Structure formats: C-alpha cells, structure tokens
Amino acid sequence: MSKKIEFVEYGGPDVLRLVDEARGDAGPGQVRVRNELIGVNPIDWKMTAGHFGASLALPATPG
Numbered sequence: 322m323s324k325k326i327e328f329v330e331y332g333g334p335d336v337l338r339l340v341d342e343a344r345g346d347a348g349p350g351q352v353r354v355r356n357e358l359i360g361v362n363p364i365d366w367k368m369t370a371g372h373f374g375a376s377l378a379l380p381a382t383p384g
Contacts, residue, residue: 324340
C-alpha cells in the first residue's frame with residue numbers, strides 16, 4: 322500500500338487528507354521510486370484552494 326494526499330473539497334491545508342492507495346507493479350521499461358519527502362509547489366496549494374477557473378473531478382490529488 323502506498324500513501325497519497327487528496328482533497329474532496331476546495332479550501333486550505335485542512336481539506337487535505339492522507340489516504341492509502343493500492344499500487345500497481347512497474348511495467349516494462351519502468352521503475353518504482355520510493356520518496357521519503359516531497360515538496361509542495363505553489364500550483365498545488367492554488368489548485369487545492371480552487372484558484373483556477375475549471376473545477377476538478379473530486380477527489381483530486383495535487384501534484
């Protein structure tokens with residue numbers, strides 16, 4: 322099981338939730354990379370806050 326951040330409504334950091342996600346196997350010519358830490362880009366929190374005209378299908382995952 323992997324973990325991912327998702328949101329089901331627009332808002333600030335409080336709408337983000339950490340959920341489990343089943344991961345598939347890497348396919349031919351692909352590799353799996355384990356991340357310990359990742360950064361948050363400005364586009365991620367703007368998307369979460371709903372600062373773009375088009376609405377996303379929710380739940381959505383920033384990044």
